[in-house]
Amino acid sequence: MKMPTVKYQRGDTVMGRWPGSSLYYEVKVLRFDAKSQLYTVIYKDGTELELKEQDIKSAAGFQTRSRSRSRSRSPGRRRSRSRSPARTTRRSSSRTAAVVAAAAITDSVPPSRRDTKLKDTLEVRLSPLQQTKAAENNSNNKHEKKEEKQKEENNMANKVNETSEAKVEAEPARYNLRRRKDDGGAKPAAAEPEQQEEVAAKMAATLTATLSTPLDFGGKLGAYFWLLFLPAWVLFLVLQVNLEDPSLTNFPPPLPPLEALLDVQAFGFVILWILFQAVLYILPVGKLSEGMPLRSGERLKYRTNGFFAIVVSAVAVAAAVYQGVDLTYIHSHFLQLAVASFLISVLLSVYLYVRSRYTSPEQLALGGNSGNVVYDFFKGRELNPRIKDFDLKFFCEMRPGLIGWCLINFAMALAEMKKQGLDAPSNPMILVNLFQLLYVVDGLWNEEAILTTMDLMHDGFGFMLAFGDLVWVPFTYTMQSYYLVSHPNPLSLPALTAIVILKLVGFYIFRKSNSEKNAFRRNPSDPKLSYLKTIPTATGKSLLVSGWWGVVRHPNYLGDLIMALAWSLPCGFSHLLPWYYMIYFIILLVHRDSRDMSECRRKYGSAWDEYCRTVRYRIIPRVY
Numbered sequence: 316m317k318m319p320t321v322k323y324q325r326g327d328t329v330m331g332r333w334p335g336s337s338l339y340y341e342v343k344v345l346r347f348d349a350k351s352q353l354y355t356v357i358y359k360d361g362t363e364l365e366l367k368e369q370d371i372k373s374a375a376g377f378q379t380r381s382r383s384r385s386r387s388r389s390p391g392r393r394r395s396r397s398r399s400p401a402r403t404t405r406r407s408s409s410r411t412a413a414v415v416a417a418a419a420i421t422d423s424v425p426p427s428r429r430d431t432k433l434k435d436t437l438e439v440r441l442s443p444l445q446q447t448k449a450a451e452n453n454s455n456n457k458h459e460k461k462e463e464k465q466k467e468e469n470n471m472a473n474k475v476n477e478t479s480e481a482k483v484e485a486e487p488a489r490y491n492l493r494r495r496k497d498d499g500g501a502k503p504a505a506a507e508p509e510q511q512e513e514v515a516a517k518m519a520a521t522l523t524a525t526l527s528t529p530l531d532f533g534g535k536l537g538a539y540f541w542l543l544f545l546p547a548w549v550l551f552l553v554l555q556v557n558l559e560d561p562s563l564t565n566f567p568p569p570l571p572p573l574e575a576l577l578d579v580q581a582f583g584f585v586i587l588w589i590l591f592q593a594v595l596y597i598l599p600v601g602k603l604s605e606g607m608p609l610r611s612g613e614r615l616k617y618r619t620n621g622f623f624a625i626v627v628s629a630v631a632v633a634a635a636v637y638q639g640v641d642l643t644y645i646h647s648h649f650l651q652l653a654v655a656s657f658l659i660s661v662l663l664s665v666y667l668y669v670r671s672r673y674t675s676p677e678q679l680a681l682g683g684n685s686g687n688v689v690y691d692f693f694k695g696r697e698l699n700p701r702i703k704d705f706d707l708k709f710f711c712e713m714r715p716g717l718i719g720w721c722l723i724n725f726a727m728a729l730a731e732m733k734k735q736g737l738d739a740p741s742n743p744m745i746l747v748n749l750f751q752l753l754y755v756v757d758g759l760w761n762e763e764a765i766l767t768t769m770d771l772m773h774d775g776f777g778f779m780l781a782f783g784d785l786v787w788v789p790f791t792y793t794m795q796s797y798y799l800v801s802h803p804n805p806l807s808l809p810a811l812t813a814i815v816i817l818k819l820v821g822f823y824i825f826r827k828s829n830s831e832k833n834a835f836r837r838n839p840s841d842p843k844l845s846y847l848k849t850i851p852t853a854t855g856k857s858l859l860v861s862g863w864w865g866v867v868r869h870p871n872y873l874g875d876l877i878m879a880l881a882w883s884l885p886c887g888f889s890h891l892l893p894w895y896y897m898i899y900f901i902i903l904l905v906h907r908d909s910r911d912m913s914e915c916r917r918k919y920g921s922a923w924d925e926y927c928r929t930v931r932y933r934i935i936p937r938v939y
């Protein structure tokens with residue numbers, strides 16, 4: 316059968332891009348599908364993939380380019396040897412991985428900048444791989460007495476290989492969009508030992524590409540700005556909400572004297588609260604859940620007993636109130652409690668930054684390692700800082716601030732009753748309390764799901780998250796209930812019903828979509844999810860392309876935004892302040908979405924583009 320007139324013909328030997336990377340391998344064209352405009356190509360190891368025309372280059376052009384590059388040292392020369400995934404030699408595994416990755420980067424770099432870029436890439440990115448090489452050498456001298464450090468390095472090398480194997484096994488043989496039920500015929504590429512090296516190369520490429528990401532949050536200058544702006548903004552909000560007529564035009568709000576901000580007692584209460592939560596966290600109650608595999612292949616264990624923690628906290632608070640403890644102290648000392656939490660978050664961030672200087676490179680987050688002290692302090696360097704089994708990031712994100720948020724809301728309800736002379740909290744106050752309690756309890760009930768979120772998987776733990784978790788969440792997410800203490804807003808029954816329905820709709824979308832992704836990431840072959848369509852990617856992970864994740868690219872954000880709307884509506888429209896959360900949340904989620912988009916594009920390459928073509932909208936169907 317003759318192929319239609321297309322650029323590459325059946326039987327042509329060309330260079331095909333490996334999906335998700337900048338690596339090109341020698342492939343043979345098998346056929347062209349005019350409908351999908353895809354070429355089916357076969358690699359030397361027998362792997363078949365469907366590629367777009369732009370992912371194919373003529374082999375001749377490639378050799379010419381390679382020859383000219385081979386004047387530079389080995390990376391260029393190695394690059395000129397086209398290899399199929401199965402054709403790399405074991406001998407030089409770790410170096411080859413790095414070199415191929417580094418060479419791949421040069422592809423996207425103009426020749427004039429290539430040398431510097433390549434040099435930077437090799438200098439900055441090679442460290443974990445050099446350790447692997449060192450570990451290889453160590454294992455050759457098995458009988459020699461080894462030092463502890465070398466053993467660790469050896470472990471790491473093994474882990475890299477384990478991951479590689481796992482990845483090879485999961486590697487899809489075809490790059491296609493189809494129902495998972497129909498996967499029967501698609502066999503994974505054979506897990507030949509030589510392929511481990513190739514996968515390591517791909518991992519190195521991904522690693523290299525990710526590490527050379529542009530700085531986030533406005534870069535180094537942005538980090539200075541956020542470090543100053545975020546605490547100032549919390550101060551502004553807290554001072555505003557206390558005013559009779561909170562308004563953005565009251566700027567700057569009257570600043571209290573320094574001694575009014577610092578309160579030893581408030582500081583003590585915050586410390587006690589954090590310690591109380593820490594004790595509940597370490598109690599051997601509840602499940603030990605496994606996190607997602609780290610770069611080293613290791614999976615950390617997390618004590619997911621958040622629901623237990625909030626129940627015990629509620630009982631403790633109820634007992635305290637019963638004993639006559641006046642929780643309205645939280646309302647009257649809100650500013651001092653916020654300042655105390657801020658100081659604790661600063662101390663914690665300094666500790667995190669200092670300890671990250673002594674951590675091995677493989678434990679650092681990709682991205683918080685720019686070399687600029689201020690930026691790295693802000694963004695966070697270490698991915699999973701732990702004191703023994705105590706995971707600081709997980710704890711801070713899920714416990715003191717989150718449960719503290721509910722405690723503060725409850726205190727605001729008591730303060731409202733006291734201030735307004737009520738026997739029971741107002742309807743809007745009850746709604747805000749119940750809605751946000753549901754959100755937190757749900758988060759803690761499904762605590763395991765947080766292990767597949769961006770913060771836990773990708774972000775380092777630094778000032779941004781420490782401050783976010785300990786100050787931002789408890790002291791700004793409570794703005795609606797704080798506002799209602801002195802700004803009553805009676806609601807009609809229809810308005811109340813409409814708000815409740817809105818909240819439930821948002822919650823349904825939020826929960827279902829988060830659970831779907833979490834279940835899929837934990838067990839992609841879960842029979843309950845077999846009806847879902849997926850796109851395989853070169854990393855071995857697939858992307859959901861139907862179900863909730865086929866409606867928009869972030870259905871969980873959509874649900875969250877609808878819920879945010881339901882939290883602000885009970886406060887009415889007289890002031891902007893209770894709407895602050897809604898406005899902030901739109902900005903946060905739009906920014907998070909674009910951060911995630913670029914991260915996923917780097918990770919999944921053309922498979923991600925395919926996903927974006929199939930699922931066109933980001934958060935709101937047909938709108939955004």
Ligand SMILES: NC(=O)c1ccc[n+]([C@@H]2O[C@H](COP(=O)([O-])OP(=O)(O)OC[C@H]3O[C@@H](n4cnc5c(N)ncnc54)[C@H](OP(=O)(O)O)[C@@H]3O)[C@@H](O)[C@H]2O)c1
Nearest residue numbers: 768769770829832836857858859860864871872875907911
């Ligand atoms: N209340 C708040 O202040 C607040 C703030 C932020 C977020 N949140 C909520 O927290 C939850 C978690 O949010 P998040 O920002 O961490 O993002 P997320 O949407 O839970 O996670 C994004 C990750 O999901 C994976 N993914 C993306 N598309 C996929 C697909 N089609 N199929 C399978 N996996 C896919 C990707 O990771 P991998 O491919 O690497 O697995 C991506 O990096 C959300 O519900 C959000 O609304 C709340």
Ligand SMILES: CC(C)=CCC[C@@H](C)[C@H]1CC[C@H]2C3=C(CC[C@]12C)[C@@]1(C)CC[C@H](O)C(C)(C)[C@@H]1CC3
Nearest residue numbers: 712754755757758765770779780782783784787788
């Ligand atoms: C300092 C600033 C402006 C931002 C820091 C962001 C931080 C406050 C959020 C980032 C991820 C968020 C998050 C929740 C709370 C707020 C963050 C930590 C979450 C724990 C709330 C409860 C949910 O059920 C959840 C899905 C578990 C949330 C996960 C993400």
